[in-house]
Amino acid sequence: MWYHKPVINEELLQSLPNLKIVANSGVGIDHLDLKLLSSYGVKLSNTPFIVSTDTADMGMALMLASSRRLVEGYQMAVSPDTEYFPADWLGDELSGATLGIVGMGTIGYKVAERAKAFEMKILYHNRNQRNKDEERAVGAIYCKKIDDLLQRSDFVLLSVNLTPQTHKLIGKRELELMKPTATLINISRGLVVDQDALVEALQNKVIKAAALDVTYPEPLPRDHPLLKLKNVIITPHIGSATKKTRRLMMENMIESIQAGLTGLPIPNEVL
C-alpha cells in the first residue's frame, strides 16, 4: 500500500482469500489494524530504516526554517510591497540552543547526530534509555520525565510513533510546561499532538512557534485555525518525499512481498 491506500478493512480482507502480505510504504502503521490482519493470517511489512535519514533531515529543515523565520523572510523578499529590508527583523539562533527529542528511535537519534553539529545541547525522552556510548556520541542527556525535557528545551521535536500511549502526548499541560520562547516540531503523526490545545497555545503565545510536517487530518480543512496562524509552518507530510528514498522504499516493499509470497522470512516484518 502507498500513502495509506487502499484502505484495509474487514470487507477487503474477506474478498481476498489468497492475500498473503500487505506491504506498507513508510514506517508508520497506525492506520492499520494489526489484530485484524493477523486474524486473517495476513503478514505485514513496513520500510523502517530507509525513511530515517530523510525524516531526520526534514526535522532539521523545519527547525532551521522556523527559528530563522525562513518562510516569512521569503515572503518579504518576493512581496510586491517590499521597499527595504528592516534592520530589526530578527530570528533566533540554533547554535547553542537546547533541543529536546521526544522519541529517540532511529529517526530521533539521527536528528540528534545532526543537531550536535550545530552545537545544540541535546536532551531526550524515550521509553528506554539508550546506552552510554550512544548517548556520548551525540552528547545527549536522558530525561526520565518528559516534563523535565519540556521545561528545559528551546526546541521540542516529536519523533515517536503513534500508539495508544502516544496519542495526544502533547496536550495543554505539556504545552504550558514548555518555555514561552520554545518551538514545537512534529515529524511523527498529527495525533501525537492535541491540535486544539496547540492552536490555543500558539494564539496565546504560550509557546513561540510550531513547525509541523504532519497534522490530523492531512490536509487540514481549509478553514482550520492552524492555517491562519503566523507562527506556524506546516509542510504536506514530506518527511520521506525524495526521489532516492521513494525508490528504495519501493525496492524494500518488493523484497518483502516476494518473501511473503514464497514463504521466506520477511525483511521488515511487523509483528
Place this chain on the structure above:
Amino acid sequence: MFRSKGFGLLKLIPLMSGQPNLAYKFIHPAIASHGHRCHRRSVDYRQRYKTCPGSAGGRTLSAPQTKNWLVLSEELLLVKCRPVLTWRPLLGHVQQQTGAETEMQVKARIKQYYWCQDCKHLIDAVGIMAEEELPGVLILDVGGTHGVLEDLAALLKKHFRLITMKEFLENKKEMSKKIQSVFVFECRPTIDRELLESLPNLKVIGNSGVGVDHLDLKMISNFGVKVTNTPHAVADPTADIGVALMLASARRLVEGCQITVSPDTKYFAVDWLGVEVTRATLGIIGMGSIGYKVAQRARAFNMRILYHNRNRRRKEEEEAVCAHYCEKMEDLLQQSDFVMLVVNLTPETHKLIGKKELGLMKPTATLINISRGAVIDQDALVEALQNKVIRAAALDVTYPEPLPRDHPLLKLNNIIITPHIGTATVQAIRMMAEEAIANMLAVLNGQPIPSEVFPK
C-alpha cells in the same frame, strides 16, 4: 538565553609577597580575543553596574547577596596606568573586601592591587569619566528603519558618546572634532570622501558584520583611518542559514508550506518529491571560517564534502570534516549536488559564478549563495534557472537588496530568496556590536586590534 555568559575577565593569580590581599589580573577584552580563531564566541562586554543608596561620606557601593562581587556605579570606571597614561575602562568585577566600601576606598584599593595586563604596571589613577568626555562614535540613527537597534545603542553608550548623523549635521563644527569612530551598521552610514574630510579626529570605522565590500578601503586608509570587522560573531549564524537554505531548497519547504495553506488544496499529491541531502555531495566555494562551519554541519548529514579555496586547508582540518580539496573550481562544480558560495566579495570573486560555471554544474544541482549577490552573474542565473540548466537556487543575498519588484528572479518557482538574514538573530546582532566595540576601543586605546581589515 541560549548561550552561557562570556568568559570571566578576572582571574585569580598568586600574590606577590607582602600584599595582604589577593590581587586580580585585569585582562582587557581586546587582548583576550586578539588573534585567536573560532571557539570563543562572545567577548563579555557588559558591565553589570548598579548603584545602591549611599551612606554618609560619599556613595556606598555594596555587593549583591549571592556572590562576593562588588557592584560598582553606573558611570564608567576608568584606569590609567604608567607608562601608557591613557584612560581605559575597568571591566569585570572587583571583589568586595568587607561590608560596604565607599567609592574612595574602592578606588584606593584598585590602585593598590590591580595592574594592567598589557603593560604590567600598577594602576596609577582611577577616575570616573563623564559622558561628555567619552570618545564620540557616529551612527546613522537609533531605531527607525535603518538605524542601530535600541539595545545596541545602549551597549555603545557604555563606552562612547553616541552622535547620530542628524546631530552631527546640525552641529558640524562642534561634533566633528568629537567623533573618533564610526559604527557602521547594515552598511550605514555611507562612508564617502566628504564624510572622511569632515572628521579630523576619526581613528576607526567599526563595521558590524564581516563583509566590507561596501567600504572603499584604500580611500579610508589614505585618511589614516583603520577599518575593523566582526568575523567571529557572524560565523555560526551564517553557516546555519546556509544549511537552512540548502535543506529548504532540497526538500521544497517553501513550496510545501504554500500547498498546505492554499485554499485550493484538496489532497497532498503522492508524486510530489524533493531531493536528498544526506549522502549528497556538497561543494563549498570559499572555505574560510564560515565555509568551515558549513562543512562541520554538513558532515553530520553524512554529506560528501568538496571545497575550493585560494589556499588549501591543513590536513587535520580537512580530515576533521572529511573535505576533499578541489584545486580547480570546475572539478567541484561538475561533481556537486549542492554548490554553496561562501567567499567574500572582491574584484577576484565578482561574478565568480557565470554562465560557464552554471553550465558546468549538474542539471540536478542546487546553487546556494550566502556571500554577496555580486558573486553571481544574476542574469546568467535567471537564464540557467529558466532553462533548467540547474535544478534550483537559494539566495540569502542578491544585488541589489531588495531586488526591483519586477525582477525575473522573483517570478521563478525554483528559487528561494531570503532578505539577507545570515546574521539576523537576536544573539548575533548583539555579538557583532560587542565585537565591533571591542575593536574600536582597541584602536582608540592603542592596543592590538582583534580584527583589522587592510586594503589589498
